[in-house]
Amino acid sequence: MATDEYTFKQFSDNQFYSDQNAHLIDLAEVGSGQRIVDLACGTGGVTMLIADRLRGARDSVIIAIDHSAAALKQAMEELKDVRNAAVQFVQVQVEQVSDTVKESVDTVIFCNAIHYVPDKEALVTDISKTLKPGGKFAFNTTFFEGAHLPETLVFYRKWMLKATRFLRKEYGLSPVKAEKTQARRQLTPTEYRGLVEDHGFKVTTQEIETVKFTKEGFLDISTFEDFIIGVMPGVPFDKASAALKAGVTQTFEEMQVEYIPRNWLDMVAVRT
Numbered sequence: 001m002a003t004d005e006y007t008f009k010q011f012s013d014n015q016f017y018s019d020q021n022a023h024l025i026d027l028a029e030v031g032s033g034q035r036i037v038d039l040a041c042g043t044g045g046v047t048m049l050i051a052d053r054l055r056g057a058r059d060s061v062i063i064a065i066d067h068s069a070a071a072l073k074q075a076m077e078e079l080k081d082v083r084n085a086a087v088q089f090v091q092v093q094v095e096q097v098s099d100t101v102k103e104s105v106d107t108v109i110f111c112n113a114i115h116y117v118p119d120k121e122a123l124v125t126d127i128s129k130t131l132k133p134g135g136k137f138a139f140n141t142t143f144f145e146g147a148h149l150p151e152t153l154v155f156y157r158k159w160m161l162k163a164t165r166f167l168r169k170e171y172g173l174s175p176v177k178a179e180k181t182q183a184r185r186q187l188t189p190t191e192y193r194g195l196v197e198d199h200g201f202k203v204t205t206q207e208i209e210t211v212k213f214t215k216e217g218f219l220d221i222s223t224f225e226d227f228i229i230g231v232m233p234g235v236p237f238d239k240a241s242a243a244l245k246a247g248v249t250q251t252f253e254e255m256q257v258e259y260i261p262r263n264w265l266d267m268v269a270v271r272t
Contacts, residue, residue, distance in 0.1 A: 006223060006224060006225040006228065006237050006241070007042075007043065007068075007070070007071060007074075007224070007225070008042050008043065008071075008224050008226075009042070009043045009045075009074065010220045010223050010224075011217065011220040011221045011223070011224055012042060012043065012045040013045070013220075014214070014216065014217045014220060016211050016212060016213065016214065016217065017112075017217070018045065018049070020112075020140060020142075020209070020211060020264050020266075021045070021046050021049055021111045021112070021140070022049050023209070023266065024109065024111060024138055024139075024140045024266050024268075025046070025049055025050055025053060025109060025138070026053075027138060027205050027207075027266060027268050028107050028109060028136050028138035028268055029136075030050055030053050030054065030107055030109075031053075031054075031060075032054065032059065032060060033059045033060060034054075034060055034061075034105075034106040034107055035060070035061045035063070035103065035104070035105040035106050035107075036050055036060070036061070036062050036063070036105060036106060036107045036108075036109065037062075037063045037065060037097060037101060037105050037107070037108045037109065037130065038050060038062060038063070038064045038065065038109050038111075039065050039094050039097060039108055039109065039110040039113070039127075040065070040066055040067075040094050040110060040111070040113040041064035041065060041066045041071070041072075041075055041089075042066055042068070042071045042075065043071050043074040043075050043078060044064065044074065044075030044076075044078040044079050045078075046109060046111045047062055047064045047075060047078075047079055047087065048078065048079060048082070050062055050085075050109065051079065051082045051085050051087065054085040060085040060086070061085065061086045061087075061088065062085050062086070062087045062088070063088045063090060063101055063105070064079075064087060064088065064089050064090070065090045065091075065092060065094065065097060065100070065101075066090075066091065067091065067092065067093050067094070068091075069091055072089050072091055075089060076089055094110075094113070094117065094123065095117065095119065095122055095123050095126055096126070097126055097127065097130050098126045098127075098129040098130045101130050104130065104131060104132040104135070105130055105131060105132065105135060106131075106132060106135050106136070107131075107135060107136045107137075107138065108127050108130060108131060108135070108136070108137045108138070109138050109139075110127075110137070110138070110139040110140075111139070111140055112140055112141055112142060112143075113141075114139050114141050114192075115141050115143035115144065115185075115186060115187075116226060120187075120195055121195065121198075121199065124137070124195055124196055124199040124201070125199050128199055128200050128201065128271055131271045132271070133271055133272070134270060134271060135270070135271045136204075136268055136269070136270055136271075137196065137201060137268070137269045137270075137271070138266075138267070138268045138269075139266075139267055140264060140265060140266045140267070141192075141264070141265050142211070142262055142263070142264045142265070143186055144186050144187055144188065144189060144192065144263075144265050145186045145187060145188040145189075145191075146188060146189060146208070146263060146265075147186070147262055147263045147264070147265070148262065148263075149210070149261050149262070149263065152260050152261060152262065154255075155251060155255060155257075155260050158247075158251045158254065158255070159218075159244075159247045159248055159251045160231065160247065161247075162246070162247035162250045162251055163232070163243040163244045163246065163247030163248075164243070164247075166242075166243040166246040166247060167232070167235065167239060167240070167243035170239075170242070170243070171239045171243075173235055173236075173239060174235075175231070175232045175233055175234060175235055175240075176233050176234025176235075177233075189206065189208065189265055189267075192265065192267060193206060193267065196267070196269040197269075200271060200272055201269035201270060201271055201272065202269060202270050202272050203267060203268070203269045204268050204269065204270055205266065205267065205268040206265075206266070206267050206268075207265070207266040207267075208263050208264065208265055208266075209263070209264045209266065210261050210262070210263055210264075211261070211262055211263075211264050212259040212260075212261060213259055213260045213261070213262045214258070214259050215248065215249075215252045215258070215259070218248040218252075218260070219245050219248055219249075222241050222244035222245045222248060223241050223245075225237060228240045228241060228244070231244070232244065
């Protein structure tokens with residue numbers, strides 16, 4: 001069973017991750033007087049970035065939505081001193097946002113989580129219902145077909161090989177390969193564009209940025225429940241995390257690199 005130890009918080013504190021999400025928020029042009037949904041807000045890192053851009057905009061509302069009560073509790077603590085916008089916290093599945101948010105909103109921000117949603121068509125349909133005409137849906141992801149640069153594939157192969165060997169040697173365990181997880185089923189940028197355009201949106205911005213993913217970032221993502229389940233299904237979190245960390249450390253040392261470049265997809269679409 002997962003505990004608070006295996007949340008996204010540790011990874012979300014990485015500067016490169018915060019910078020990517022800040023860039024998406026800037027692309028969405030959030031501003032004074034808007035009602036903004038932070039979908040899958042987690043522990044509030046993106047919510048804080050949105051609030052920072054609304055300083056002096058007391059007529060703005062941020063609706064922070066997540067399925068995790070523990071994450072929302074931490075987000076409330078993180079944002080308790082925010083005064084520049086009204087922040088509402090709602091515990092609900094991301095696919096049910098229109099059932100919860102009754103008054104239309106100007107912008108929906110969805111940072112690095114769309115790849116986890118099994119029924120993306122239902123999600124985008126629901127987001128469309130939530131937005132005003134002309135409202136914006138902005139999302140990013142680093143789990144898409146094309147995120148890995150060809151020259152970095154050797155890193156990922158070495159990492160998983162070393163992690164699997166460590167897991168077998170130290171604990172006598174192996175991942176359960178038959179178990180499939182949504183995080184492993186990845187769309188291309190073209191498929192994401194088609195997804196939103198088929199559901200009443202016009203894409204106004206589509207970017208792919210290359211980010212320097214640090215060793216610390218890989219170590220931190222190795223403590224996140226959803227990532228662990230995706231790459232080492234069926235393995236207890238503590239043992240899988242230890243193996244992934246060992247594999248990262250060994251691979252960075254062997255390859256003598258300071259970071260691994262990785263592509264990030266940003267997309268902003270307007271409801272027509």
